[in-house]
Amino acid sequence: MDADVDWWTHPMDARTLWIRQLHQRGDAGTLAGVGEHVVVHERRTRLVCLDRHEGAVRWDTGIRTRPYDVVTAPAPGPGAGSVLVQENDRLSCLRLTDGDGVWSVGLPRYCRSPVIAGDTVVTGGWRGYTPLTAFRLVDGRPLWRTPEPARTAKPLVWGGGVLVGSGTDVRLIDPGSGQELSRWRLPEALTETDHRPAFTAIGQDRCLARCGRRSLVTLRLCSGHVEPFLSHDADLAASAAEFAGGVVWVREARVASDGACGRLAVAPENGRVVGRVDVREPLVGDVVPVPGLVPGAGFAVVGDSGVLCLLEREGRIVHRIRSRPPGRALALRGLGGDLLAVVGRGTLRAVALTS
Template sequence: MTATHHVGGWRGYTPLAAFDLEDGRPLWRTPQRMDTVLPLSWGDSLLLGSGTETWLIDPRDGRELLRWRLPEPVTSADHEPAFTMIDSGRCLVRCGPRSIWGLRLSSGRVDRFFGHDADLLSSAAEFAGGVVWLRERRHGHVAVHADTGSALWKVDVGQPLVRGVVRDGGMFVVAGLSGVLLRLGSDGRILERSPSFAGRAAELVDLGAGEMLMVTKGALKMIALGSSRRGTGPPRAAAVRGSR
């Protein structure tokens, strides 16, 4: 299978085009400008979306494979994802100010997954530890059961939480905008919190093997979660192995 790289489609300024990843030769290009949210690889296909439609294409030749019509417009924000892969047959899409809709690959169905009672951020849901995490516009996370779409709990720490939920054994770690780290139990309760040692945070990335990366303003910080796994306390400043 040809490995491809896709460009274009941002804000409808340019056509969408594909290139061979090995030798850089052009493979195809849409005849007109097009608008799409950040695409998502779904199996051997590529998922795109704009307005009240999402569609699946073959990344090697641009052929449309499947199209879904949504009751609400896909949430669009610069450089922010709109799609969340749950498994090989199901994907979630952020729509409107408060909704998540599910796309079914086998049947082509669209199902309402979750509707919140407050505005959500214009960004895709996150999927970690079998739980779907949604960030509210003001502050906090709402955790939703991935199978039933029912709300499980809410995490509110009085400040916005940044993108990224890290699985830590049977627990979770999230980060506030101020750089504070919070360890959550399997029921969403806040068990421990660290001092705000990282400065203004932007994102938390799970690196696996008990490590995570915190993206801050002007720096990347590597943090080891070993101490929190043993229950001896939250990650501390000493756990930061390096930054640049």
């Protein structure tokens, strides 16, 4: 750890709180945080929980192989909270406070994308390799399983159920029973996002689905209707929109001559494009809300060279903060408050933004 690394320069102070050497390529899919805990996969077969502010190790436990997914959830009441580790053919639940194993179940190979819906875990359906399967979060007891392998985009917990879909068919299922609660028929097929999300919740009654080459549509829960949201004049990336800080952020697929891919800032109420982000290099990771730190700036993004940019709501760059020395970035994640996690080629950095 190094609490005194001067990683960012002016015009705004962004202080590196700690750096963790991962001894492998970083992966945002195996980084998860909840409350004061940051859980990260490192050293091939280790899962480590770090203190959010200090980077101190809370626990360090072994796993069998490189996990596909790491998911955390706070306890619904007084309790320890949970960490789910999805390996190739096994799903394990650890206690968040100390990393002790709670339960572990075997699964068919190539199972991934677990989601926690209340007291239930639903996993499976990636590329149509495995059935959808549900377990009780508290003890891993099986609840239900589809009779055949199912194909679905990465499921999303929304509307009192779990949203799954493939092609033009989208369903909301009850996590406890697997029964269908609602169904929508899309005008175009869901985009093939592989292990990335295709759905974005933007309200209790509204969820966006990324479909076709250039479109997003709105799923209405109460009415069961599908409504147009955005039809762009160029191809969009094969990934879901983000909903952060009251703005919908949509990735474009086109690559400029300098290698940059832009993101659109879109008004959630009407799908109108209000701006476009272009930092002259590919953006990596999330758009992270950082309200109140700098006048006019409400969001942070990072380019793959490690340049951190602060944006206004319309996507205009307010500040650029360059790393010194330059460090490649693979992803940006929010850790809550003014803290950011930057995943690098072999490191995890926690950065605090201060005005």
